[in-house]
Structures are given as structure tokens and as C-alpha cells.
Amino acid sequence: MRSLVAVLTVVAALVVVWYLACIPMNIAGVLVEAERAGATVTPTDGAERRATSGIVLAAKNSFAIPATWAQERPRLPAPDQVVNELWKTTVGMNITSKRSLVYHAWVTLSATLLGFAIGTGLGILLAVGIVHSRVMDMSVMPWAIVSQTIPIIALAPMIIVVLYSVGMQGIVPKAVISAYLSFFPVVVGMVKGLRSPDAMQLDLLRTYNASSAQGFWKLRLPASMPYLFASLKIGISASLVGAIVGELPTGAVAGLGARLLAGSYYGQTVQIWSALFGAAILAACLVGLLGLIERALLARMGMAR
Amino acid sequence: MTLAFAALLVWILGWAVNGWLARGPMANTPLVRLAVPLIFGLTILGVWELVVRGLNVPLVILPAPSLIAARFAGSLPVLWEDFSQTILKGALSGYVIGCGAAFLMAILVDRSDFLRRGLLPVGNFVAALPIVGTAPILVMWFGFDWQSKAAVVVVMVFFPMLVNTVAGLREATQMQRDLMQTYGASYWQGLVKLRLPAAMPFIFNGLKISTTLALIGAIVAEFFGSPTVGMGFRISTSVGQLALDMVWAEIVVAAIAGSVFYGIVALAEKTVTFWHPSQRR
């Protein structure tokens, strides 16, 4: 409850700052439009205006301020414009329509989930290997770190082309990229988690003469659950970013990435921002969902207090 | 086909050598710790080379490592120019500004429970904004040169750093805080003598995460508009020119730069947080 009030306060403050920022950001464009519409603006000379800062322009042309919040293609759209667009393209539209953000979110989401599943599966397998094999630990782990320094967007087109050439199109290439981004946090978290049982707990199993499979299922795996979920939450947002990145070169067919691209291509700032927020909201929902699953699972396991 | 078969052999051989090293009596010496991943890397390169040659993979799909190395060696001036534009100017300045701002913000936020509760969820939300959406906007705002790349990096590293630092500042145990109280220490004394040192492992965690983010951010941002220099610029135009060897040479630069950057931060971490159990072995 207290958190909610705090969050709302911060959001409100940010919104106010945002509205204020719109004024200097957009004033120059607004003045050009106003001038074309026949209004007199100061300074009248375009070149001189360009050399003047946005704040000064706003002060000299206060009549134009309201217009900075209602431009059609602003540099910085006002919050209500973004919210309006979001509303219009989600609730206000049939979700099967290609103009509906929900449709595009679904396209991205399906790639995200597939990629997340692949990445998580791979990450867990790798982590199991690393924990159980010293060779893998010593040789693979450093390269896993290096792999994260490679800019994925540089690889994305190539991954897609390579997958094209073996006949994979559509959702799979996107999912592969999203898996590439999500596997790393899972590996790191899972290795940590599988190693979290202390020596005493492992020794206990040895006194029972338990096999290493029994040790895995009865000790390491349950002990790793909190770590797994912490990294799953990071992994799923990474997955989403991966799916969006994968949508750019695949031809911007559909999905949030395509919306971003098309918006950017046609200078539709409001559309970019709404797609951007759509993506962030989607990420928040996915993380929230994982949080719920975590709570339920840990409660069933008796680890939630 | 024979080459592909040789690739399999190389793989098995590399793996066997590593297995022998890792299980051997020297397994814990620094030399072996370095050698094992290196051998693994070399094995992969060997397999790659042999597979590409053996299966006649077209150059424009995947060049062999030897070609990439040749291109790397032959383009050092260009690579250096791109490196200094993207990494030294874009990534580093963004990294310093972003991490610095996040650090100061964290100290502010930490003073007020209200701010912390309010800001962190919002911060997490903002951090989820995908870079491919924010980068074009920032390029539009800050122009085509490295400033906009730095801005992208700032946006990318700010929240991971903030979250880690805030968590770190709360890391001091109740007992350690109480001790400060019994001394009647002021807020700043408590901050400098207790909470900052205790936060160091977390701060470094944030700094480490931020290194790779900074690199990726600066390179990716160049895809959305840049002058005619920079690693991202080179990668994207080289793909268009089908100069895949150049693309991979830049990726090698990125990987080396990333690893070195990460290594430096990790080294700094080792000296600063020498006292932390994780650094003590």
C-alpha cells in the first residue's frame, strides 16, 4: 500500500517533468507550424530561431506552449498522446486487426516465449553440465561471458540469413536470437543455485550413500529454485528484447519491433513511443507473471515465509 | 567431407586435452586455469575453419577464421578508428556518466525510503524499454555523433547500476549499523565508513553488468544513424557490402574490448573488495 502511494507519487512527478520537457523539445517545430499558419513568432528569422534555445523560445512565444503537447509528429510526444495512442491501439481496436498493438504484442510474445523456453532449457542444461563437469566449468564459463560482449544486433541479420538457408523462417529465427540473449542470465543464476547447497548438506547425502542423480533431484535442484527465478526474471526481459531485435531485419513483418521500425521509418513518434511502452508493459507483465509463479511454487515447496 | 571429419577429430582432441588438464594435478594453477578456456576457444576456431572449408560454406554467409584474422590484421587503422569512436568516445563516456549519475542517485534514493519504494519499480519499468526503440529517439535528440551513443549507454547502464547500488547500500548488517549508532556517528560518517565499503561488492556487480551493456549499447545505437566511422556503422555497412570478414573482424574487436573492459573492472573489484569472501577463495 505504502509502495503504491510512493510509486504513484514518483510517476506523477515524472509525468509533470515530462510535460515540462515537451515545451523546449517541441517548441521549435510548433513555431514553424505556427508561422506557416500565419501567426507572428519571435524571432521572426528562421536561422536566428535555430540558434536560440528551446527554453528562451518558449518564454518569448508563450502562446504556442499548449501546442507543444498536441503536435502530430513531435520530437517528444506528451504523455497523454502516448496513452491515447496506446488506448486506441489496444482497447479501441479489434485485436485481430493488424493495426492493433495487441496483435503485434502477441506476435512478439510468441517468439519471446519460444526463445525463452529454448534459452532457459539450454541455460539449465549448460548449468547442470558446468556444475557436474570440471572441464565444462573451466572451458565454457569464460566464453559464456565473452559471448555476451558480442552485440547481438550485429549478429541478428546473419543468424537470420543462416537459418533462412536451412529453411527456417518466421518465428524460429526470432526465437533463436531471443534464446541467445536469455540463456546467459539463466546459466549464471542456475550455476550459482545448483552450487548453493553447502558442504554440510552435500555431506549429509554422502552419509546416505546417495547417487549424484539423487543429489541433483533431492538437493541441488530444489535449492536452486530461488536463484532460478531471479535469473528467469532477467532472462525473460532479455528474451523480449531479443525477439524485438530479431524483428527488425526479418523484414518488419509484424510484432512490436516492426511497429517501432515502421514508426521510425515514417517519423510517427507517437507510434514509436506507444510501441516502446507496449514493450515495457509486456516485459513488466511477464516478470510479474514469473513472480506469481515463483510465489506459488515456493509456497508449495514451503520456502516462502 | 574429410575436412568435416577432421573437425570432429579436432573437437574430440581439444576436449580430451582439456579433460586431462582439468582433472590433472595442476588443475588449480593459474596457468592451467588460463590454458583450458584458451584451448577450448582454439578448438572451436579449428572446428569452425574446417567445417567452413569442408562444407564449402559461401564466404558471404560465414567466413573462415583465417580470413577474418587476415582482414583483422590488414585493417588495423580502420578498426582502431572505429574502436576509438565507438568505445573510447561513445561507450566510455556514457559508462562514466551513467554509472556516476546512478551512483549519486542511489545515495539520494537511499536516504528516503519513500523515494526508494517509488523509484525502483519505475526504474525497472524504464529499464525494460528495449534499446532498439530508445536508440532512434536518442539519435534524433542528440545528433549523429558519439554524443547520442553516449546517451544510449547512459540510459542502458543507469538502472542496473542504480538498483545494484541501492541494494548494496542496504547491505550493511543491522549489527554493523547499530555499531555506528552507538558511536553516535553522523549520516555521512555512516555512509563513508560503513555503507559505502559494504556496498562495494554490489557496486562492482553493477559496474560489471554495465560494461557489456555499454559496449552493446554504443554499437547498436550506431545502427540507427552515425557518422561514417564507428564499429556499429562498419558492421552494418559491411553487411550491406557483403564484406563478412570485416563484420567478423569488428565483432572480434568488440569481444576483445568487452573482455578487457570486463577484466579491468573485475581486477579493480578484486583489489577493492579483497575482503569479501567471494574474493578470498
Place this chain on the structure above:
Amino acid sequence: DSVKLQLQWVTQAQFAGYYVAKDKGYYTDENLDVEILPGGPDIAPPQVLAGGGADAMLNWMPSALAAREKGLPVVNIAQPFKTSGLMLTCWKDTGITGPQDFKGKTIGVWFFGNEYPFLSWMSKEGIKTDGGPDGVTVLKQGFNVDPLLQRQADCISTMTYNEYGQVLDAGVKEDELITFKYEDMGVATLEDGIYVLEDNLKDPAFADKMVRFVRASMKGWKYAEEHPDEAAGIVLDNDATGAQTEAHQVRMMGEIAKLTAGSNGALDEADYQRTVDTLLGGGSDPVISKQPEGAWTHQITDEALK
């Protein structure tokens, strides 16, 4: 028979002929099942072709010739676009009146294979592109016209059918701008040709498939030229992003029609030679270093236009 066609960019009226042919059943009439793969930033159609992800691609000739020099033997089998739509659009108030005024200015250029005509032109004019005081500063322009509107560049690359309209849409009046058409500057290069891999062409079955494909596509183009509004509608139906607007596509279709007019699909050798000469004239940094051999063929169009 199935054909995969790799476009250079996202679905828009620039590719109307193919969408029309598909929509109107021209491909089906030829017994073809055509899949149109939209492109996007950072995906190189020659690469897709090389990887076997597509049977044919659309490409600008400079990029295709460069790929050929890189060892990827692509061949032009048809050239539906007769005229180039590429322009450089500048603010008039920067004082630019002709190419000689470019020195010291900032110019936005598309890369990814589209930079070749510009570089050739500049070297023909003797202007350096390294950002020095007596050269031009080149920016890698993004997907839109913002660099011009935001005054980050003095000039940007535009296409007659697309970006130029966007600049006007933003409220800029034509008399505030000065525009240089590559066509008028004598540095025009061929755009949007249909290319396939040389080896594939030796296979008679493939060649036959391409004949039918080109025939149906040209039929689509000619239909689109005559019915621009309907063609724009078809493109819109095929746009999966839902971001395109009708007005924009209708106008684009109108401009595109001007570029395809005059082409029956067969490559005009003179145009080809002019393109090659322009590219070879690239001075110190030419796009291609030698006269290409076998970069085009009339084999398909001869058959298709019979």
C-alpha cells in the same frame, strides 16, 4: 512451382507490381506459388540469395555489381524500373545551389549498398567525403527524414516516391527546398532489378520458372501503373505492420508508376553501361574495379516477352 522473392525493404508501393501479380492471380495463372519476403534494415538480399533463402531478389544494380565482385555471381534477369528515383534534398537557406556548394556541408546518405551512387557522384565532382573542410561530412542516415527536419543535416537522400513526400508531409514547402535528382545529374544507376544466382540459371527448369515469374510480375507492374489506387490498396492489405497510411501509399504508387513507365522488363543495355561507367568513375575508391562480365542477361526477358 514455388518462388521466393526477397524484397529490399518493408512492404510498400515500391513493390506494388509483385503484390498485384500475386493478388490478381497472375502468378497462379503461370502455375507459380510466389512467396514475397519483405526486407528491412540490416538484411542484405544478396546474402539471403547466397544462403538459399530466396530464389530471386530485388536489388539496386550498384549493390548487385559489388556483390558480384565479392564473388557472389548474381545476374540481372529483368529490370522493371527504368528510371532512378534517387535524389538529394537540401534546405535552400543553406545557400546550396549546385553540387559545388556541397563543400563543408553535412549530407545524410543511406548505406547498406545504397551509398554507391552517392560516392560515385561525389568523386565525379571531385568532392572528398572524409569530413574535411573542403569535403562533405557524411552521415549514415536512418530510416526517416528527421535529420533534415531537425537540421542535423543540410541535405539528405530521398526517393521521389517516399521520403520526399514525407518531407512535404512535415509541413515543409517545396520552395524551401532544393533537390538534385541523380537522373538529372547524369549519375543515375539502375534500381530495383530482379536478380538470381548465375548457377541456378543454367538449370532449364529454374530458367523456365523465372520466365513465368518475370512475365507475371511485369503484368502486375503494368496493371499497377494503370490502376494506382487499386494497387495501393493491395499493398496496404499486404502490410502486416498496419502502420502504412492509404494517402501515403497512393502517392507513392503514383510516383513509382513514373519510374517503371517505359520498361517492359528487359534491361536496356545503355542504362546498364551508364550505371557501370558511373560506378567505375568512383575515383580513388571506386565501387567496382573492373568492367563486370555477364552481370545481366536477356535470356529470361526474351523468353518472357515473346
Place this chain on the structure above:
Amino acid sequence: MSVIEARGLNLTFQTNDGPVHALKDVNLSIDRGEFVSFIGPSGCGKTTFLRCIAALEQPTGGSLTVNGVSPEEARRARAYGYVFQAAGLYPWRTIAGNIKLPLEIMGFARDEQERRVNDVLQLVDLAGFGKKYPWQLSGGMQQRASIARALAFDADILLMDEPFGALDEIVRDHLNEQLLKLWARTNKTIGFVTHSIPEAVYLSTKIVVMSPRPGRITDVIDSPLPSERPLDIRDSAEFIEIAHRVREGLRAGHVDE
């Protein structure tokens, strides 16, 4: 004169499971120079009471004065040296650095700091270990360092919360002996929490027996033992008798486990 004076002290924690009555109606007065032990089962409020004295916890009722002023004011006047159950040394500082910490905070001159650090290191038998880091020392040595830290700035009142809980019996005996000597020498007022009956009896001039739910004082035993106490005083009949009385008091408050 009484240094610490609690009258009808109450402290209730509000928790998710409802209020916890950690201290109920606690009355106690401690004179200057006394060595007072607090003993009682887990959760009876020993720690809480010590924390109230050091103004680390705010009582919800009753009155508590230290040196005639409120604990808060006493804390500002730096009246307390507090030793926690675990040594709680800062791992990023050397032993000497840890001991210097309160001195830095209180603004002692640099050479004065050095002098005091050396003095207290000597006092707790750690001379020569100043440059080591905490994790390089055994548990017993760490605990001694933490006592040195509490002694360094010469606070009037020394509060110790199970300082020897983690140590083995022999080390513990040894530290007990040293603590007694130190107390005799400096004449500080000491509040000392322990779980060990012999320890409480051996050290204290006054033993406070507490019992939980709600936390309250069930018995206050003034020790008749002489101030000179060799270790084998623990085998004396007097000692055993007091120990017995403490044990009875404890058992009474312990019916439910």
C-alpha cells in the same frame, strides 16, 4: 548513584503476526561500577533490554534514564561501548583499523588514535596483530578485537551481548578471567548477556534472570562472591549454590519447551 534506571519499562513490537511483548514492566537499577549479567531463555528480551539502554530501540512505555538523562542523549554523549554477539568487525579494515573506527568518528587526534589502539591491543593480548584482517584471525581473537574496539574510546558503560557465545570453553574461561581483570582495573559499569549459568555467576555482581512471553525479570540475584575471583572459585559451595538458584529461576520460566 544509579547509572541505569528502568521504571515500568515496556516494549511491544508490532509484527505481522500481531504484537510481541518483548519487555513487560521491567524495573531495574544499576549502580556505577556494577557488573550485571542478564540470563534467560531465548527470546526473553535480553538483547532488547540492552538495545533500549543503548537507545537502539525505543521503549513503548515506562521510563529509562542513563546517567540521569535519556538513553538518546547519553548515546550522543558517547557513553556506550557495545559488543555484539558476533564480533562484527568490518572486513575491509584491519584489526587496528577496526579499533580506530570509533576514534575516527569521534574525532580523536591521529597520534592519540595510534596510542589508544596500541593500548587496547595490549589489553586484550593482541599486540602485533593490528595489521591483520579479521578473517585472518581465529574466532576468539576476533571477539577480543571487538572488545578492544568497544574499550578504545573509554566509554562509561560497556554493554556486551553474548560476546563469548561462539567460543569454546577454554578460550571462554580465559576471556572471562581477562574481562574480570579489566573491569577491576577500569571500574566501568558492565551489562552482560549470556546463556551460560557458570559464566553469569562467575562474572557478575548482580544476576538478572529473565523469562519470556512476555519478557520480564523474574529474579535479581546479588552475588556474595568476593571481587577477587580465581577460576576455581567455580568449584566452591557458594558458587554452586548461586548457580543452583539461577538454574531454578531459569527452569521456572522454561516450562513450555
Place this chain on the structure above:
Amino acid sequence: MSVIEARGLNLTFQTNDGPVHALKDVNLSIDRGEFVSFIGPSGCGKTTFLRCIAALEQPTGGSLTVNGVSPEEARRARAYGYVFQAAGLYPWRTIAGNIKLPLEIMGFARDEQERRVNDVLQLVDLAGFGKKYPWQLSGGMQQRASIARALAFDADILLMDEPFGALDEIVRDHLNEQLLKLWARTNKTIGFVTHSIPEAVYLSTKIVVMSPRPGRITDVIDSPLPSERPLDIRDSAEFIEIAHRVREGLRAGHVDE
């Protein structure tokens, strides 16, 4: 017949700072049904010796047999119930689930599992707590659950490493009493590590005093106390005398701290 037989046992750990001689020339034989306590200062090798018996550590010299075979074989025959210092219950399993863990691993039938869990819960006075999670229980109850876990599969030998170290004196007394009763009933062989002299004396038939650097046995004391031992046997002269002997033995090995 001797269940555990160590002859000239040596164990050296190789560490970064050079070798650590954790056990040197240890000779000891333990008969069936004995209750043996190990006592000694920190680092003298008590834990290490227990771990050697349970085949968790490999001796570097000498011989050690358990039931006439090697510890390794004895472990495979599941001869040990081991109770660690901390309760070490798995937080994601209920108390019953924790006790069931070894039974599952050893492949007991399902209804046999249930039966045994109920039996041992009864034995340690925790009937009715099977469905609770560890953190819902007090420390003393957790420790009893961990003992129940070690008892569930009826190992011959029970090894306990400071099982009551973290508990307060009253709870500890109570558990000591119960442990003695249990031992009397089941007639297991018990190896028990402790830091507390009274605890060692109260529980054992044999007290092994150890001393560190290198870890070795300095004294083995056979207790003359009767097997029936009420708590107040601790005030008896006999008890005090043994305790005194143990303390002397300990002090001898403790000169350096």
C-alpha cells in the same frame, strides 16, 4: 567387540599455506554400544576424525576399520547416521519430508517410510509436527528433528558433531536427558563432539580429550558414572572430579591461545 578401530591414523590437509596436520597418530577403539564424547579446543581435529569414520574424509596414513571393513564400505552399507552442528534441515521439505529423505534415497517402501517417520517423531517428542516446515519450529525442535532424521534408517552408528552447540542451556539439558534415554533404549554406538565439559561428562561412557597442532588424542577417560543419570548427578563429587580431569586435560593442550 570393537566397532571402530583406529590405528596410527594420520590426516594432513594440503593448503595454500602449506600442510595442516589435522590428525596425528590417533589410536582409538570404540566398542559396540559405547557413548564416546570428543572434546578439545577449536581446530584439534574432532570434526575431522568424525568425518574420517564416516568416510567423508580420506586419512593419509594409518588404518581405520568400521565393523571390520573400511569406512567406505561401511558407508555403502549405510552404517551411519550423521547429525551436523546446525540442524541442516531442507527448508523445502516438511519435518516428515526431511526425515523421509534418507528413506527415499535408500529405497524403503512407501508405507514403511510412513511407519518409520511416525516412530522416530514419537521418539524425539515431535509427534504432530510432521507437517510443519523447519522454520516454523524453534531451534531445539529443529535439532531434534535432525536427530530423528539420523535415527530413521536405523544405522548402527550415530555420529553427532556439536549437535547442541547453538542452543541455550536449559533446552540443552533437556535434550541431553532425552539423548541419554534414547541411547539406553536403542543401544546404538554414539560418537559425540562437544565443547562443553559438563555435557561430555554427563553423557559419555568414554571421553576423548584432544589437542591441536597437530591434532592428537591427549587423554581417554572412562567414565565411572552409572548408566542411570538424573540431571542433578552433575552436582555429585564424582561428576565434578571427572569434569576437573577433563578440564585439566584441555588446559594442557591450550597453552598457546
